Amino acid sequence: MRKYFTVFSLSFQNEFTYRLNFILWRFRNVLRILMTLFLWTAVFSSRDAALGYSRTQMISYVFLVLIIQTLVLAAPSNDNVGGEINNGDLSNYLVKPISYLNFWLSRDWASKFLNIIFAVIEFSLLWLVFRPQLQFSENMVHILLGIIVWVVGIFTYFFLTKMAVFVAFWYPENTWGIMFIVLVFMEILSGFIFPLDVLPTMAQSALQFTPFPYLIYYPVAILIGKFSIAHSLQFLLQSLIWLFITHFLAQKLWRLGLKVYSASGR
């Protein structure tokens, strides 16, 4: 496994080569957090509850979403799997004793690691400045379950995006478009934009049977204590099932894709 650790450490160095890019990216993040805080503060300035959430609950929700998404939705700055399939750079890995999926998983974690460091600093500063009232579950079991669902979601997200990008084996011209649609879907259906329980109950129960809410909504909702322990456990179980399914499908698509891969771009 040393090879993947080396990939991790090289990626980490690599992320630093574009310092300005990185700083701008972090700056964008801080702006986004500020905007979200201001938006909800404005919404709650004239009322005590909106969408069934109290002010504290909503602020806690969005604050947690922002923390959780830095790890779930973040990808390496130069994640270009689709491009590598199209232009034949994939060949570089295929001739070597290394797993392509694990290679990108290592790179993914390197970039996440870097993001964690900065996110912790940013959130601490923001918290010190604004002192928002946050409300988490007081039951440690909730916290534990929430964190596990969160970590499972990080991997599920990885495999979902890889599934989308492996379409490039069959439709090399359309990778960007497909990826874009999948990302938009994931942002909305994962609960990144708004808490999913504002949706009609029907839609909520339907979403349960997709992998998306397990990426953000469920970990956040569990952490703020929205569900009973039994329910939380059930969602943990379901999130694990999604992890297995997406992992299986990503590998399946990968193997099928290699059969049609033509190593083009000579």
Place this chain on the structure above:
Amino acid sequence: MPVIDIKNLKKYYKVHQKEPGLSGSIKSLFSRKYYDVKAVDGVSFDIGEGELVGFIGPNGAGKTTTLKVLSGLLYPTSGHVSVLGYTPWDRKPAFQKQFSLVMGQKNQLWWDLPAIESFILNKEIYEVPDAQYKKTLDELVELLDVADILKVQVRKLSLGQRMKMELIAALIHSPKILFLDEPTIGLDVVMQKKMRDFIKEYNQRFNSTIILTSHYMDDVKELCQRVIIIDKGKLIFDGALDEIVKKYANHKLLTVVFDKKVDQDKLSEIGQVKEFNFPKAVISVKRTAASMAAAELLQHFPVADLNIEEPQIEDIIREVFTGADVA
């Protein structure tokens, strides 16, 4: 036992027909018409340990495709392929640790980091022991003379320097077999020469088996005793370089320098005048009639100097490909 063994290899690419226009694009989303490109069409050869073989042919002949099948990047359409006893497209780590594929126009180095970082990564990927890594790296760095640029960001290297680094990255695990696809492409003449010297030295020093494709005949002429020629996916020659001359060149070239003006029409009676630039002329004659023609020239023309030469290999090969009678 041969190291590389190919029997009746076929690789057809399925390519989908693109119809022009927007309606064509939409139609092709739902129903695609495919046709086959026969990139490799029934090729057989085997290569023994330590051989350095030139693999040549015009653009689109199927050279790169063959190398990709041998490296396990492509599944063949049919045929038998065995490399070191392995089936390449099984991509077994034990097999992958024993070969390397270098493509002149592709790079594996991490663009934003110094080349040495990519070497370290390859060391780990191929699980090379520390001591062996140090030894191999030192040796390669010395052979290629790159000690001072190991720590320079790859993007800041010249094409030639980068190609040297690519070679080191490809050789850090001491592969037994090396597939070199146009390794000198785009390099200047001096750099091409250095590359050739290195390839030769590497082959001799480590007794590694090398297949080299190139469209610079100089590469092949200088390095390879044996050449394999393919064209349109089919093998058309496999043997020693000078055999090409014997097999295909049924003509010789007489290069004459004259003292005085001569009549070109009269020269044409001797053979086909390929070039006439007083005082020099080049005449192509049947191989068997070469000495007769030379004698005739000496007798009937004011000859200052006369040479009988084999045609250039480049010319022979070009004419083999165009199907013309070789003269």
